[in-house]
Amino acid sequence: xxxxxxxxxxxxxxxxxxxxxxxxxxxxxxxxxxxxxxxxxxxxxxxxxxxxxxxxxxxxxxxxxxxxxxxxxxxxxxxxxxxxxxxxxxxxxxxxxxxxxxxxxxxxxxxxxxxxxxxxxxxxxxxxxxxxxxxxxxxxxxxxxxxxxxxxxxxxxxxxxxxxxxxxxxxxxxxxxxxxxxxxxxxxxxxxxxxxxxxxxxxxxxx
Amino acid sequence: xxxxxxxxxxxxxxxxxxxxxxxxxxxxxxxxxxxxxxxxxxxxxxxxxxxxxxxxxxxxxxxxxxxxxxxxxxxxxxxxxxxxxxxxxxxxxxxxxxxxxxxxxxxxxxxxxxxxxxxxxxxxxxxxxxxxxxxxxxxxxxxxxxxxxxxxxxxxxxxxxxxxxxxxxxxxxxxxxxxxxxxxxxxxxxxxxxxxxxxxxxxxx
Numbered sequence: 001x002x003x004x005x006x007x008x009x010x011x012x013x014x015x016x017x018x019x020x021x022x023x024x025x026x027x028x029x030x031x032x033x034x035x036x037x038x039x040x041x042x043x044x045x046x047x048x049x050x051x052x053x054x055x056x057x058x059x060x061x062x063x064x065x066x067x068x069x070x071x072x073x074x075x076x077x078x079x080x081x082x083x084x085x086x087x088x089x090x091x092x093x094x095x096x097x098x099x100x101x102x103x104x105x106x107x108x109x110x111x112x113x114x115x116x117x118x119x120x121x122x123x124x125x126x127x128x129x130x131x132x133x134x135x136x137x138x139x140x141x142x143x144x145x146x147x148x149x150x151x152x153x154x155x156x157x158x159x160x161x162x163x164x165x166x167x168x169x170x171x172x173x174x175x176x177x178x179x180x181x182x183x184x185x186x187x188x189x190x191x192x193x194x195x196x197x198x199x200x201x202x203x204x205x206x207x
Numbered sequence: 208x209x210x211x212x213x214x215x216x217x218x219x220x221x222x223x224x225x226x227x228x229x230x231x232x233x234x235x236x237x238x239x240x241x242x243x244x245x246x247x248x249x250x251x252x253x254x255x256x257x258x259x260x261x262x263x264x265x266x267x268x269x270x271x272x273x274x275x276x277x278x279x280x281x282x283x284x285x286x287x288x289x290x291x292x293x294x295x296x297x298x299x300x301x302x303x304x305x306x307x308x309x310x311x312x313x314x315x316x317x318x319x320x321x322x323x324x325x326x327x328x329x330x331x332x333x334x335x336x337x338x339x340x341x342x343x344x345x346x347x348x349x350x351x352x353x354x355x356x357x358x359x360x361x362x363x364x365x366x367x368x369x370x371x372x373x374x375x376x377x378x379x380x381x382x383x384x385x386x387x388x389x390x391x392x393x394x395x396x397x398x399x400x401x402x403x404x405x406x407x408x409x410x411x412x
């Protein structure tokens with residue numbers, strides 16, 4: 001239980017791949033203009049990190065270390081293509097929205113990072129949990145960022161109008177800046193700021 | 208394991224087996240999922256055609272049914288605007304009156320496409336656009352109702368001639384907007400003979 005907690009819960013907070021390790025930022029800004037693609041991207045990355053961690057961990061004793069990066073890439077790429085094919089077959093709308101980004105899951109630094117740092121030196125089950133935790137940690141940040149960007153940028157959540165019409169009549173306007181990618185970085189920055197203020201031990205030594 | 212896992216022979220063997228396994232797996236998945244993906248693509252096309260023609264409440268579940276109900280004819284036109292099996296210009300007729308024609312063009316980052324529906328008097332009934340990789344929130348806005356609805360009711364003729372259509376571009380997405388304009392103009396140019404014979408004199412005013 002404590003192992004489970006450590007591997008799955010910790011990446012949501014103190015070892016969060018996005019806000020603490022600062023990995024996976026590129027896709028974080030690409031798919032967070034709306035909540036729905038963020039949720040799907042988060043789920044896809046979670047599945048890929050968990051499964052690729054699991055598979056690489058199973059293979060770890062047989063992988064020749066000189067070609068280990070290539071082997072990791074092949075496994076991740078195969079998984080990503082499978083997920084892409086499944087989305088195209090069973091969730092066409094979503095796959096259209098993600099079209100470019102699904103292929104980019106493979107270049108997500110979190111996946112390769114966890115494979116190198118964890119899966120190559122730990123057992124399959126632990127690796128699976130670690131991948132799951134890191135995927136969820138990534139999804140959490142994605143969803144928080146997408147929540148604010150969609151709410152403030154389009155006045156909707158998951159495509160449903162949230163901000164009432166009377167607000168617009170009173171002069172309220174959607175903030176077009178929120179839809180543009182740089183705002184994702186600013187929101188991530190704010191999350192990191194809040195997190196570090198609440199956990200001073202995370203701050204680097206000033207000197 | 209007795210074998211040295213860093214010997215060249217082992218590395219070659221390992222890489223070969225891995226690639227073969229992955230290739231077989233991916234091929235199997237691609238073959239198995241192909242029918243589902245094709246259905247989705249076909250449905251999407253039908254949804255876009257019906258939406259352009261102004262038919263409401265079309266979704267993936269009822270697209271095939273509604274398409275059967277509304278699409279009265281579909282054929283190919285040659286460059287003289289006449290139906291011809293060897294023609295290159297597809298045309299979909301919805302409810303006998305509305306001609307829906309597909310468009311293809313270039314956006315900023317990749318291809319854009321769409322359908323435009325025109326009635327017998329040369330008025331645009333509706334248009335919709337799609338893109339592969341335009342920036343979400345900028346060029347990607349061409350897929351929104353807000354952008355697409357402005358085409359409704361526009362006339363493709365000016366003084367009896369097929370003329371370029373004017374519309375409001377998207378702020379911050381000049382290249383994509385130009386791409387849309389070019390796409391519409393080029394398409395109408397190609398279908399010019401068809402629309403000219405459709406109603407040669409009605410629009411003259």
